[in-house]
Amino acid sequence: MHILRILSSPRGAASESNLLSDSVIRHLQQCAHPEPVTLENLDATTLAHVDDDYAHAVSGPHAGHQHTPAAGxxxxxxxxxxxxxRADCLVIATPMHNYTVPAGLKNWIDHVVRAHSTFQITPQGKIGALRDRxxxxxxxxxxxxxxxxxxxPDFLTPYLKAVLATVGLKDVIFFTVEGTAGNGAMLAAARQQAEQAVAGHFGLALQQSPL
Ligand SMILES: Cc1cc2nc3c(=O)[nH]c(=O)nc-3n(C[C@H](O)[C@H](O)[C@H](O)COP(=O)(O)O)c2cc1C
Structure with missing residues (x-):
């Protein structure tokens, strides 16, 4: 099994979303055992904003017709x-920034949710081109x-669901550690609750898998 993890917190090792995603990955490895698991980490905070070439490729009169080698x-x-x-499953570690996804994750979304590539525009609406996982x-x-x-308000959850569904990714499971700004005891309780949700989800998956 190959896992792609998108990291999008600017807080590095102190990031709660990164920590929670570590736990998700540990459980995925446990569920996959003895199948080998490979992990690709992508730090979305380092991505450039989409540029002129990209914008022309996805919109405007020449959209979808690329004549020169792709650049930028x-x-x-x-x-x-x-x-x-390439990924068999995707893990997205994300902070909530101003009620929604942080800029780095939005950048990654702008790169991969791409008209004429990962989705097509039809009279019936946008149709995803990626296989679901x-x-x-x-x-x-x-x-x-x-x-x-x-x-x-929470614009992060509905936004991620909608934008991932646009490219065909409809099987989206959320785990949240809420209230990280609270005192030590509150943070510990929030971490424990999130950890239990992860363990509960994958414990069920382990029980249901025909080993
Ligand atoms: C720019 C910025 C905006 C934030 N906006 C919100 C917000 O809208 N709601 C919220 O509950 N927390 C907000 N926070 C707090 C973070 O969500 C919190 O610190 C969380 O732990 C970040 O995840 P991380 O630890 O993975 O970086 C914000 C933090 C920053 C830096």
Whole structure:
């Protein structure tokens, strides 16, 4: 099994979404055992914004007709799409930034959700071109985003679901560590709750797999 992990926190080793995604990966490895697992980590915070070449390739009068070799972010986009294509499953580690995905993850999305490539525009709407496979999202937020204590909108979850479905990725599972801005005890409780959700999900998967 080959896992592609997208990392998008600027906080490096201190990142709660990265930590939670480590746990998802450990469980995926356990479920896959004895099948070997390979992991490709992609740091989305290092990606350039899409450029002029890319914009012309996806929109405007010559969209979808490429006459010159791809350069700039169009070439980068093709490489990122290839690496997404190779993956059997995807793990996305994401902080909530201003109610939605951080800029680095949005950049990666702009590179791989590409008209005339990973989706087609038809009179019936946008049709995804990628094969479906599991996507695990490990999300971290400073405050609560769901339940009775949430005091903020959550555009991250519905946005990721919609944009991944655009390219054909519809099997999206969310795990969240909420309230990372709380005191030590609150953070420990939030981590434990998120960890239990991951263990519960994969424990069930292990029980159901015909070993
Ligand atoms: C630019 C920025 C915007 C943020 N916006 C929100 C927000 O809208 N809601 C929230 O609950 N936390 C917000 N936070 C807090 C982060 O979600 C929190 O620190 C979380 O742990 C980040 O994930 P990470 O630890 O993986 O980096 C924001 C943090 C930053 C740096």
């Amino acid at each position: 972010t169009l070439a980068a986009s093709s490489r990122l799409i290839q690496s997404l294509d 599991p996507v695990y999202v490990a999300m971290a937020s400073g405050g609560p985003v769901a339940g009775p204590h949430a005091r903020q």
